[in-house]
Amino acid sequence: MPSIGVKLYSVFFKLLLRHRMLNTGAANTTKDGYGTISRANAAGIPANASFVDGVATKDVNIDPFTSLSLRIFLPQTVLPRDQIRQLTAAEVLGFVRGHETEIEKEWEHAYREGQNKRASSGDWKGDLNPTNVYQGYLPAKSVRNHKKLPIVVQFHGGGFVIGSKDSASNDAFCRRMAKLCNAIVIAVGYRLAPEHKYPAAFEDGFEALTWLSKQANLAQCNKSLEHVPSGFFHKGSEMYRELVDSFGENAIEPWLAAHGDPSRCVLLGVSNGSNIADYISRQLVKSGNTLEPLKVVGQALMYPFVNGKVQTHSEIKLANSYFFDKSSCLLAWKLFLPDDEAEEDHPAANPLIIDPSLPLKGMPPTLTVVAELDWMKDRAVAYAEALRKAHVEAPVLEYKDAVHEFATLDILVNTRQAEACAEEIAIWIKKYTSGRGAELAY
Numbered sequence: 175m176p177s178i179g180v181k182l183y184s185v186f187f188k189l190l191l192r193h194r195m196l197n198t199g200a201a202n203t204t205k206d207g208y209g210t211i212s213r214a215n216a217a218g219i220p221a222n223a224s225f226v227d228g229v230a231t232k233d234v235n236i237d238p239f240t241s242l243s244l245r246i247f248l249p250q251t252v253l254p255r256d257q258i259r260q261l262t263a264a265e266v267l268g269f270v271r272g273h274e275t276e277i278e279k280e281w282e283h284a285y286r287e288g289q290n291k292r293a294s295s296g297d298w299k300g301d302l303n304p305t306n307v308y309q310g311y312l313p314a315k316s317v318r319n320h321k322k323l324p325i326v327v328q329f330h331g332g333g334f335v336i337g338s339k340d341s342a343s344n345d346a347f348c349r350r351m352a353k354l355c356n357a358i359v360i361a362v363g364y365r366l367a368p369e370h371k372y373p374a375a376f377e378d379g380f381e382a383l384t385w386l387s388k389q390a391n392l393a394q395c396n397k398s399l400e401h402v403p404s405g406f407f408h409k410g411s412e413m414y415r416e417l418v419d420s421f422g423e424n425a426i427e428p429w430l431a432a433h434g435d436p437s438r439c440v441l442l443g444v445s446n447g448s449n450i451a452d453y454i455s456r457q458l459v460k461s462g463n464t465l466e467p468l469k470v471v472g473q474a475l476m477y478p479f480v481n482g483k484v485q486t487h488s489e490i491k492l493a494n495s496y497f498f499d500k501s502s503c504l505l506a507w508k509l510f511l512p513d514d515e516a517e518e519d520h521p522a523a524n525p526l527i528i529d530p531s532l533p534l535k536g537m538p539p540t541l542t543v544v545a546e547l548d549w550m551k552d553r554a555v556a557y558a559e560a561l562r563k564a565h566v567e568a569p570v571l572e573y574k575d576a577v578h579e580f581a582t583l584d585i586l587v588n589t590r591q592a593e594a595c596a597e598e599i600a601i602w603i604k605k606y607t608s609g610r611g612a613e614l615a616y
Contacts, residue, residue, distance in 0.1 A: 175575055176496060176547070183585055184496040184577070191502050195335050195509060198368055218340030225250045229349045233340070234427060236385045240365060242378050244385075245339045247352040247359040252321045252433045324357040324438035324607035325430075327382065329364065329447025331579055333479060333498070333506030334375055339363035343584040344444075347596070351442070354600035357607065358434050359442075360386070364450065367510040372522055375510075379450040380457060386436055387465035393431035436468040438607040441538075442599070444582050445498075446479035446506075449522060455540075456532040472606040474541040474599050477578050478554040481507060482524035486552035495549045496577040503550070525557040534564035541569055541602045543595060545576035571598055 176184075221231040228250040235243045328351070330337045330344045338344065339361035352359040364378035443451030451473050458470060481489075481503065493500040511520055521527045528534065542558040544551040551572070561568035573580065573595060580586050581595040 176577060180577075180585070181496070187497050187585075188499060188502060191336070191498070192505065195333070195502070195505050198335060198366075198509065218338055219342050219345040221245060221340070225253075227349065229352050231345070231349075232429065237381060240374075240378065240381075242365070242381060243339070243363040244382060245345075245348070245361040245363070246427075246429055247348045247361070248429050248433065249323070249352045249356060249358070251356055252323065321433060322435040323433050324355070324440065324603075325386065325434050325436055326351060326355055326357045326359045326440045326442050326603065327386070327451075328359055328361045328442045329379060329444065329450045330361060331445025331447055331476075331479070331582060332366075333503060334367045334372075334446050334510040335506050336366070341584075343582055343587045346587050347444075347582045350593070350596050351600065354596055355603050355607070357440075357603070358430065362450075367506075371509075372511050372515070372520075375446075376450055376453045376522070379454050383439075383454055383458075383465060383468065383470075386430070386434075386439070387468040389427055389430050389434070390436040390467045392426050439468055439470050440603050440607060441470060441473040442476070442603075443473070443478070444476045445579055448475035448478035449480070449525075451475060452478070452525060452540075453522075455537055456529075459536045460532050470538050472539045472541070472603065474543070474603065475554070476543045476581065476595075476599075477545055477548055478525070478542070478550065478557070479503065479506075480523060480525060480550050480553040480557070482526065482553060483519040486556070488552040489549050492547060492549035492551075495547050497583065498548075498578040500549050524553070526553065526560060528560070534561055534566060537561060537564065537566045539567040539606060541571065541599065543571045543573070543581070543599065545578055545580050546572060546574050547576060548578040550578065569602075571595075 221233045223230050223232055230248045230250070232246050232248075233243060234246060235241070328344075328348055330339055330341070332338075340363070344361060348359045348361050351357070360382070362379060362382045364375045364382075366375070441451035441454060443449065452475060455470060455473050458465065463469065489500065507520075507523055511518075511522065519527060521529060540558065540561055542554055544554050555570055555572075558568040558570045573591060576591060577583075577586075580589075581592040586592055
C-alpha cells in the first residue's frame with residue numbers, strides 16, 4: 175500500500191483537482207506568448223537551450239490559429255564526441271540526482287543573461303558559449319555521420335482539462351525519457367477543455383504528427399537542393415531564393431532536420447494522452463499511413479484514461495482510489511465531451527467500442543502500463559487483450575501498489591518506482607527504434 179504521506183497528499187490533491195476543474199474557464203486561465211492555455215497555479219518550466227543534465231529544450235509554435243505548440247527535448251548525445259567529453263569531464267562529479275552543480279549554475283546564469291540582452295535589444299547578436307547553448311544547425315555536406323535519433327512524440331496527462339507540455343513534472347519525465355531512450359522527445363501542448371471540447375485535443379495530436387511529417391519532407395527537399403550543380407544557380411540568385419521559399423526552408427526546424435529520424439517514431443501517451451496516441455495510431459492504420467516518411471513503429475500507453483457504461487471489477491472496487499478517483503475523472507469527461515455526448519458510452523473514453531472503419535488489425539506494437547490501485551486498469555488491460563486477439567504485440571506492465579500517474583505525477587515522478595517504470599518503457603521503445611521488431615511496424 176502507498177505510504178502515509180502519499181495517502182495524505184492524495185486527499186489534498188483530490189480537493190485541489192476538483193477545485194481546478196470546477197473553476198476552469200476564461201477567468202481562471204492565462205496564455206503564454208503563443209496563446210496556449212495555462213491553468214491558475216500551473217506555471218511551466220521555461221525552455222533552456224543549454225545541455226543541463228544532458229538535455230536541451232526549445233519551444234516551437236506550429237499553428238498560430240489553434241496555438242498548438244511543442245517542446246523539443248534534445249539529448250546531448252547528438253554532439254560530436256569531443257564536445258561531449260569536454261562537457262562531461264566538468265559534470266561527471268556533480269551530476270548526482272537532486273543536486274545542482276556549479277557548472278550548471280554558470281550555464282543557467284549565462285543563458286538568462288543572454289535572454290535579458292535579447293529582450294532589451296531586438297538586434298542584439300551576442301554569442302553565448304557554443305558548448306553551453308545548442309542553437310541548432312543543418313549539418314554541412316562534409317559532416318557525413320551526424321547522429322540521427324528516433325523520435326518519441328509525448329502527450330501529457332491531466333484529464334484533457336489540466337496539465338501542460340512544460341509543467342515541472344512533464345518536463346522532468348520527458349528529459350528522463352530523452353536520456354533513457356537516446357531519442358528526441360517532442361511533448362505536444364494540445365488544447366484543453368472546457369474551452370476546447372472533443373475532438374480538439376485529438377485533432378491537435380494528429381496535426382502534430384502531420385507537422386512532423388512535413389518537417390521530414392522539407393529537410394529532404396533542402397538536402398536535395400544542396401546537391402544541385404553549382405553552375406545551375408547559386409545561393410545568392412533570385413531563382414534559388416524562389417525555389418527554396420517554395421519548399422518553405424524558413425519553416426524547417428533545425429534540431430529535427432539535423433538529428434531526427436521520423437522513420438523511427440514512437441507515440442507515448444500519459445493518462446488521457448494515451449487516448450490521443452491510440453486515436454492517431456488508428457487513424458494512420460485507416461489511411462494506410464499517409465504521413466510518409468514518418469513511420470510509427472510502436473506506441474506506449476501509460477495508465478489509459480478510460481471509462482464505459484458497463485463497469486469492470488476495478489471500476490467498482492477502486493472507485494475511490496488515490497489521486498484520480500472515479501468522480502473526478504467523470505467530471506473531466508463531462509467537461510471534455512460535448513453536452514449531448516457526455517452521458518454516452520463514447521469511443522473517446524471506451525477503447526473497446528471498435529469502429530468497423532478503424533480496425534485493430536494493423537495497429538503498431540502497443541505497450542500498456544497499468545497501476546494496481548488505478549480504478550481504470552481493468553479496461554486498459556482488456557484493450558490490450560483485444561489488440562492481442564487482432565495479432566498485435568501488446569504486452570502489459572502492471573506495477574504493484576502503484577496509483578494512476580505514479581510515474582509522472584509531480585510528487586511521485588522522482589520515486590524509484592517511477593524511475594523503474596521509465597527504464598522499462600525505454601527498453602521496450604529501444605526494441606523497435608533500433609530496428610529489432612521493425613517487421614511488426616506498419
